[in-house]
Amino acid sequence: MMPRLNALLGFYALLYGSFAAALDYQLQPREIAAGVYIFEGRQEHFTRHNGGNIVNTGFVITDAGVVVIDTGPSRLYGEQMRKAIATVTDQPPVQVFITHHHPDHFLGNQAFADVPICALPLTQKIIARDADALLDNMYRAAGAWMEGTEAVAPNCRAEAGKLTVGERRLSVLAVAGHSGDEASDLMVYDHRSGTLFAGDIVFHGRAATTPHANIQVWLQVLRDLERQQPQILVPGHGPTATDSRAIRETAAYLEWLDTTLREAAAAGLDMAEALELEIPERFKSLAVIDEEFERSVFHLFPAIDQEVLHGGAGNGTR
Amino acid sequence: MKPMLAALVLLASLGVPLLAVAADPLASPGWPIAQNRFLTGKTYVFDDRVQVIVPRDAEDSTAVPGFVRVQGIPDVQQIMVFAELNPIPMIVQFWPHRLEPNIGFRFKVQQATPVRAAALGADGIWYIGGAWVNAAGGGCSAPSIASADADWAERLGEVHSRIWNRGDEGRRLRLTVMHPMDTGLAAGIPKFYLEELVLVDDADKHLGRVEVHASVAENPTLTFDLRTGGSVRIQGADNNGNRMLGEVE
Numbered sequence: 001m002m003p004r005l006n007a008l009l010g011f012y013a014l015l016y017g018s019f020a021a022a023l024d025y026q027l028q029p030r031e032i033a034a035g036v037y038i039f040e041g042r043q044e045h046f047t048r049h050n051g052g053n054i055v056n057t058g059f060v061i062t063d064a065g066v067v068v069i070d071t072g073p074s075r076l077y078g079e080q081m082r083k084a085i086a087t088v089t090d091q092p093p094v095q096v097f098i099t100h101h102h103p104d105h106f107l108g109n110q111a112f113a114d115v116p117i118c119a120l121p122l123t124q125k126i127i128a129r130d131a132d133a134l135l136d137n138m139y140r141a142a143g144a145w146m147e148g149t150e151a152v153a154p155n156c157r158a159e160a161g162k163l164t165v166g167e168r169r170l171s172v173l174a175v176a177g178h179s180g181d182e183a184s185d186l187m188v189y190d191h192r193s194g195t196l197f198a199g200d201i202v203f204h205g206r207a208a209t210t211p212h213a214n215i216q217v218w219l220q221v222l223r224d225l226e227r228q229q230p231q232i233l234v235p236g237h238g239p240t241a242t243d244s245r246a247i248r249e250t251a252a253y254l255e256w257l258d259t260t261l262r263e264a265a266a267a268g269l270d271m272a273e274a275l276e277l278e279i280p281e282r283f284k285s286l287a288v289i290d291e292e293f294e295r296s297v298f299h300l301f302p303a304i305d306q307e308v309l310h311g312g313a314g315n316g317t318r
Numbered sequence: 319m320k321p322m323l324a325a326l327v328l329l330a331s332l333g334v335p336l337l338a339v340a341a342d343p344l345a346s347p348g349w350p351i352a353q354n355r356f357l358t359g360k361t362y363v364f365d366d367r368v369q370v371i372v373p374r375d376a377e378d379s380t381a382v383p384g385f386v387r388v389q390g391i392p393d394v395q396q397i398m399v400f401a402e403l404n405p406i407p408m409i410v411q412f413w414p415h416r417l418e419p420n421i422g423f424r425f426k427v428q429q430a431t432p433v434r435a436a437a438l439g440a441d442g443i444w445y446i447g448g449a450w451v452n453a454a455g456g457g458c459s460a461p462s463i464a465s466a467d468a469d470w471a472e473r474l475g476e477v478h479s480r481i482w483n484r485g486d487e488g489r490r491l492r493l494t495v496m497h498p499m500d501t502g503l504a505a506g507i508p509k510f511y512l513e514e515l516v517l518v519d520d521a522d523k524h525l526g527r528v529e530v531h532a533s534v535a536e537n538p539t540l541t542f543d544l545r546t547g548g549s550v551r552i553q554g555a556d557n558n559g560n561r562m563l564g565e566v567e
Binding site for chain 2 (some may be wrong): 019136137140211267268270271272273274275276291294295297298300301305306308309310311
């Protein structure tokens with residue numbers, strides 16, 4: 001009995017020790033263009049291992065301070081991000097942009113409480129309204145990493161258009177499709193380097209998420225983006241892209257998803273049977289594809305199904 | 319092997335049905351209770367021919383899709399579908415009669431739970447299949463969307479349905495009934511749910527019947543596979559005595 005108990009205690013001590021020591025996101029700013037940096041997250045789901053660090057955040061240094069794009073999944077992330085920014089510049093943060101209301105993009109806001117945190121009006125509204133639900137989900141998924149995290153709604157209203165910060169010109173773009181029907185997704189473009197922070201409008205090497213998606217609106221935004229072809233594109237998740245591949249990959253997956261679920265419903269499939277649909281070979285290399293496809297069936301199928309059963313009553317996404 | 323066999327013989331000699339000692343393939347802590355509640359005095363066996371299709375994770379715990387498919391068990395008399403760790407475990411009880419022994423539905427989950435389907439064969443044995451659904455929870459104690467909508471009563475009981483001719487896979491009926499399906503577990507909102515649906519053909523012949531429980535998701539959406547042709551009438555009733563009717567060709 002005693003040896004077993006000792007072994008058990010030892011195991012817990014080890015677990016606790018490694019856990020306490022591991023609460024470091026190890027954020028390394030990576031310079032992708034002069035004065036433009038990113039923190040690249042992992043291609044995973046939220047877990048107690050990654051603490052929710054599955055997202056890309058970034059910042060742009062100007063001679064009038066640092067502009068931060070998204071603050072990550074937790075207070076701890078925000079704090080460590082701020083420290084990591086200070087390792088490459090003496091400039092203080094002067095403005096934060098939040099791309100949209102999904103929790104991995106804004107729960108680090110507490111670390112930037114002294115700086116204007118700007119988001120589109122709809123994003124401000126949704127964060128203020130759904131703060132508890134958005135938090136609950138992250139606490140459950142990421143555990144101890146979330147300690148002390150509160151949902152801080154952005155306190156500054158972002159307007160689409162150009163702005164000048166120090167010597168740099170930036171553009172704020174208000175688009176939609178990933179997190180809502182209209183003006184729900186914010187992108188930031190740095191003119192000097194030609195870098196677009198695309199938020200979750202673009203996924204790269206990872207299956208897109210669709211909890212509040214309007215696929216048709218989203219696809220139109222992606223078509224426009226492909227024409228404009230920014231020199232450097234920072235997706236919300238996955239590696240930075242210097243060509244249109246990430247844009248086309250996101251669009252191809254969303255098109256397949258929408259068409260497949262519509263065809264399934266039109267053929268009389270039950271929602272649970274849609275879970276069994278085969279994912280084509282060309283999407284199988286996308287990270288977390290099985291999980292995201294299953295989630296997308298939840299997000300998209302009921303509205304499509306209603307249209308089919310109500311004879312095109314028109315409350316779907318098309 | 320030998321001691322195991324001896325134990326089985328011993329149990330059999332004590333009058334414990336042999337089949338009941340089969341271990342739960344889903345290793346659920348709720349199985350002994352579910353077994354007590356739904357299968358007391360019944361002979362049952364775990365069998366993969368009873369397929370339960372559910373997602374691994376309940377992304378929306380207020381409407382989780384499920385489909386039960388029974389293949390290769392002749393003359394299925396009845397199918398019970400239950401999620402044993404739910405506060406309202408029973409989801410649907412289905413008497414397929416002249417329908418295929420398949421049923422699609424959506425249900426609420428309060429926490430991670432196995433979802434089981436028990437199909438009663440003509441031989442009097444219950445054949446049981448199942449799968450786990452992982453869930454963050456809260457689906458059963460959440461108020462219905464309708465309960466927050468002043469206009470819900472205008473659409474209460476509306477039936478929308480459609481039949482597909484699916485070639486080799488036969489005819490399929492899918493339907494949805496507008497109903498809040500309040501579980502009584504959300505504070506201040508009484509239990510109010512669709513209880514029963516009966517399907518009848520155009521010659522008034524009974525096709526099948528399903529008892530719906532409050533754990534079924536708001537606006538119950540169900541799938542049935544037909545064996546017969548012609549139009550189908552849908553007759554429903556809820557626990558407040560409201561009747562609903564639909565017809566589909």
